[in-house]
Amino acid sequence: xxxxxxxxxxxxxxxxxxxxxxxxxxxxxxxxxxxxxxxxxxxxxxxxxxxxxxxxxxxxxxxxxxxxxxxxxxxx
Amino acid sequence: xxxxxxxxxxxxxxxxxxxxxxxxxxxxxxxxxxxxxxxxxxxxxxxxxxxxxxxxxxxxxxxxxxxxxxxxxxxxxxxxxxxxxxxxxxxxxxxxxxxxxxxxxxxxxxxxxxxxxxxxxxxxxxxxxxxxxxxxxxxxxxxxxxxxxxxxxxxxxxxxxxxxxxxxxxxxxxxxxxxxxxxxxxxxxxxxxxxxxxxxxxxxxxxxxxxxxxxxxxxxxxxxxxxxxxxxxxxxxxxxxxxxxxxxxxxxxxxxxxxxxxxxxxxxxxxxxxxxxxxxxxxxxxxxxxxxxxxxxxxxxxxxxxxxxxxxxxxxxxxxxxxxxxxxxxxxxxxxxxxxxxxxxxxxxxxxxxxxxxxxxxxxxxxxxxxxxxxxxxxxxxxxxxxxxxxxxxxxxxxxxxxxxxxxxxxxxxxxxxxxxxxxxxxxxxxxxxxxxxxxxxxxxxxxxxxxxxxxxxxxxxxxxxxxxxxxxxxxxxxxxxxxxxxxxxxxxxxxxxxxxxxxxxxxxxxxxxxxxxxxxxxx
Numbered sequence: 273x274x275x276x277x278x279x280x281x282x283x284x285x286x287x288x289x290x291x292x293x294x295x296x297x298x299x300x301x302x303x304x305x306x307x308x309x310x311x312x313x314x315x316x317x318x319x320x321x322x323x324x325x326x327x328x329x330x331x332x333x334x335x336x337x338x339x340x341x342x343x344x345x346x347x348x
Numbered sequence: 349x350x351x352x353x354x355x356x357x358x359x360x361x362x363x364x365x366x367x368x369x370x371x372x373x374x375x376x377x378x379x380x381x382x383x384x385x386x387x388x389x390x391x392x393x394x395x396x397x398x399x400x401x402x403x404x405x406x407x408x409x410x411x412x413x414x415x416x417x418x419x420x421x422x423x424x425x426x427x428x429x430x431x432x433x434x435x436x437x438x439x440x441x442x443x444x445x446x447x448x449x450x451x452x453x454x455x456x457x458x459x460x461x462x463x464x465x466x467x468x469x470x471x472x473x474x475x476x477x478x479x480x481x482x483x484x485x486x487x488x489x490x491x492x493x494x495x496x497x498x499x500x501x502x503x504x505x506x507x508x509x510x511x512x513x514x515x516x517x518x519x520x521x522x523x524x525x526x527x528x529x530x531x532x533x534x535x536x537x538x539x540x541x542x543x544x545x546x547x548x549x550x551x552x553x554x555x556x557x558x559x560x561x562x563x564x565x566x567x568x569x570x571x572x573x574x575x576x577x578x579x580x581x582x583x584x585x586x587x588x589x590x591x592x593x594x595x596x597x598x599x600x601x602x603x604x605x606x607x608x609x610x611x612x613x614x615x616x617x618x619x620x621x622x623x624x625x626x627x628x629x630x631x632x633x634x635x636x637x638x639x640x641x642x643x644x645x646x647x648x649x650x651x652x653x654x655x656x657x658x659x660x661x662x663x664x665x666x667x668x669x670x671x672x673x674x675x676x677x678x679x680x681x682x683x684x685x686x687x688x689x690x691x692x693x694x695x696x697x698x699x700x701x702x703x704x705x706x707x708x709x710x711x712x713x714x715x716x717x718x719x720x721x722x723x724x725x726x727x728x729x730x731x732x733x734x735x736x737x738x739x740x741x742x743x744x745x746x747x748x749x750x751x752x753x754x755x756x757x758x759x760x761x762x763x764x765x766x767x768x769x770x771x772x773x774x775x776x777x778x779x780x781x782x783x784x785x786x787x788x789x790x791x792x793x794x795x796x797x798x799x800x801x802x803x804x805x806x807x808x809x810x811x812x813x814x815x816x817x818x819x820x821x822x823x824x825x826x827x828x829x830x831x832x833x834x835x836x837x838x839x840x841x842x843x844x845x846x847x848x849x850x851x852x853x854x855x856x857x858x859x860x861x862x863x864x865x866x867x868x869x870x871x872x
Binding site for chain 1 (some may be wrong): 507508509643644647658659662664666668675679686687690691693694701727753
């Protein structure tokens with residue numbers, strides 16, 4: 273699962289893979305267009321629905337947070 | 349009561365003293381009392397609109413909280429996934445219905461107050477008599493700001509991104525908090541409630557930093573923005589045909605700085621006041637004129653408004669049923685530009701509403717659409733631009749960064765001609781003047797001093813802008829200028845402090861024949 277998420281991130285925003293901070297959206301590493309594309313690819317890939325309530329800076333603060341979000345949604 | 353008035357400074361000092369004298373547990377009551385008083389003085393009346401929004405926000409929040417608890421209880425009784433999904437959907441439907449009702453009511457109030465004046469001539473034409481009740485409508489202070497702030501709280505409460513507030517007075521304080529009620533920044537309930545509930549102890553250093561930020565904001569407002577305002581008002585106030593294009597270009601470039609100095613000046617003052625009370629307001633500007641693209645410019649300019657539209661309009665649309673359907677249909681058609689359809693529709697929606705929010709003229713609507721179209725084109729063309737850059741062997745570096753900055757300035761420049769002109773026809777004439785009668789030589793002649801500013805004013809402005817640029821460059825490098833100055837020897841430190849205060853007192857545009865101009869964003 274992790275590998276697939278990283279692949280999606282690589283396709284849309286390579287910098288996200290090297291980013292080591294914890295505010296990717298505020299730091300301009302990932303913009304809202306990229307977030308939308310990443311979300312739709314994650315939904316298609318894992319057959320999950322990422323509601324608007326999950327699309328917040330906290331869940332997109334770095335690649336680990338995105339992996340944790342997908343993990344959580346898969347478990348729900 | 350303007351933030352930049354002696355009355356406000358006295359008000360602030362009294363609130364400050366009382367805030368740290370009362371028991372820590374009731375400090376937020378002082379803020380609430382001060383905020384309501386500040387608002388009533390500004391409005392010169394009873395804040396009916398604010399109370400209505402406060403009451404509906406509180407009521408809707410309580411309803412959402414109850415429904416969310418009931419949903420959790422109901423989910424515990426469910427056996428399978430399907431049943432859970434059905435229960436979730438049923439509760440979500442109920443919550444959405446109330447949220448939509450709430451948003452329609454509050455946006456309706458905003459639209460009524462903001463656009464009632466436009467309905468006067470229309471009604472007069474069709475009914476033959478002037479609708480007196482509409483002419484008496486006065487837009488409540490800060491309605492554009494507190495309405496969006498309140499809607500943000502309700503959406504967050506529904507999404508469970510913040511806990512529901514059970515005290516009406518705390519909801520009211522959140523909406524009316526006096527440093528930010530008139531012009532923002534837009535705050536989020538979660539971050540503000542935590543701060544309101546904390547116990548705040550007086551700290552001399554913090555007070556000093558707050559006062560410094562307030563003075564810096566006043567410097568930008570009085571020395572830079574209001575001085576530029578005299579020139580811009582006069583240039584834009586005369587018949588377009590009588591002014592050379594170069595003077596209009598100069599006035600528009602200065603207007604770009606005026607808008608920035610005025611609004612960021614206000615934000616610095618509001619944040620400074622708030623800092624003395626140990627309440628941190630979110631950043632609203634990050635040196636936008638250093639941006640290398642329009643998208644970056646808007647990530648640095650009025651950050652909290654951009655964040656509001658992104659979270660509550662853009663993402664709400666994209667993740668909605670209709671947004672998902674469009675997205676899926678477009679993605680199925682391959683990897684062409686169509687895959688950007690949803691972000692583009694979202695962007696256009698955001699910018700249409702941003703234009704509407706800013707002003708009630710056609711110029712503002714076009715201004716919004718202009719930015720929406722530019723952002724959408726940038727998104728679609730991004731791979732092509734990258735390809736051209738590679739083909740032309742353009743390397744990243746200072747030259748390229750400067751080119752990107754200049755390109756962004758030009759785009760913002762054109763947009764600002766649109767919003768500074770009082771009509772579309774006037775904006776058109778100004779654009780024509782850039783081509784047909786630029787007359788750049790006139791900028792170096794005495795013609796430039798015929799619009800309210802003397803040679804002395806221009807020299808002063810130049811040095812004030814130089815100080816501002818130096819501070820911005822240091823901030824861009826990640827330095828906290830106030831800390832840098834605080835670490836200098838006492839002579840240097842006080843030279844900086846007194847220098848700014850003296851410049852402010854001697855060269856600020858106020859008193860005498862001038863009145864301190866109202867903050868520009870107050871009218872939005």
